[in-house]
Amino acid sequence: MTTIKTANLILRNWQEADAPALYRICRDEALRKSGVTYIESIQSAGEAIRSRAKDTRFKAVIHRESGELIGFISLGDMNRYKGYAELEYAIAADYRNRGYATEAVKCMVDYGFSKLGLAVIAAWVRSHNAESLRVLEKCAFVFEGRLRKHARDQSDTLCYSILCEEWEDKQKEPQ
Template identity: 35%
Template sequence: MLTSDNIYLRPFAEADAEELIQFQLENRDFFEKFAMVRDENFYTLDFQKQSILDAQKSAEEDKDYKYGIFLNDNNHLIGIIDLFGVLRGSLQYCFIGYFLDKKYNGKGYTTEAVKLMVEYAFEKLHLHRIEAGVMPHNIGSIRVLEKAGFHKEGIAIKNVKINGKWKDHQVLAIINPND
């Protein structure tokens, strides 16, 4: 478990599936503005349970690390943060992504979560670089990353298909200061 003043992060357990599906359903319209449209199967308890099991296996295989963002005061799930696409060898690299419940945006929780995951990635996983891609109009997400120490590197033209359309992304990255 990774903790800060207001939140903690931990890998999902199968017992979290009910809360996870509720989180996804309550934020469906909000999240689909920034991510792919998901089919109805995604919004089932069975799918969420399987995604938790898949995430556990991916972490064991050192490929992806998917954590829930929970409030310290009531253990309520307010978000998801993920280190994914881990590449080892001469790269020591991954991507970071996150989703925060729309009701909790603007309170600093995502910045706290990103800082915790960056620390984990550099100190425990010994990664050298973490990259993020954000649609240029998503100013809030860009600010989160900059507050967490990421720097802008450029625009990746039409690199992610979102809701059936190829979208540009601002590329931001952070380098392990110990390397």
């Protein structure tokens, strides 16, 4: 199991006990409007967890101080080609706008490039999700384009990505 610690977070593999918190997080209307899959019950949350429990690309986001599950993050293999992954993340409403999404994304990008050997990490965001767009921009993702009326709710989808060589250049910059 790969566990990653940051200043405020722990990114770890899923555990069965996470099901009730995952269910609560996924019931959030704002997340659902942003494309997060609706989980219908604690039981279906448990099924989702069991299907991803050993996949090191799917992480539960834990608040270090409280020990509470506050979100999730993943680098999904979308069958494009070896080295390409798509980033997905969500933070519970009570923990938003505190920098946790940015911290988790930076950590997962580092993990993807340094440990998984990825070449590209892409993220698709609905155009009305201003908070998520800010997170990606803070994490050095580059805007690639707009897919008009692409999402199921007919909103536009914006595509962002970061290349491994861009990430490597950022690592060389003074902190």
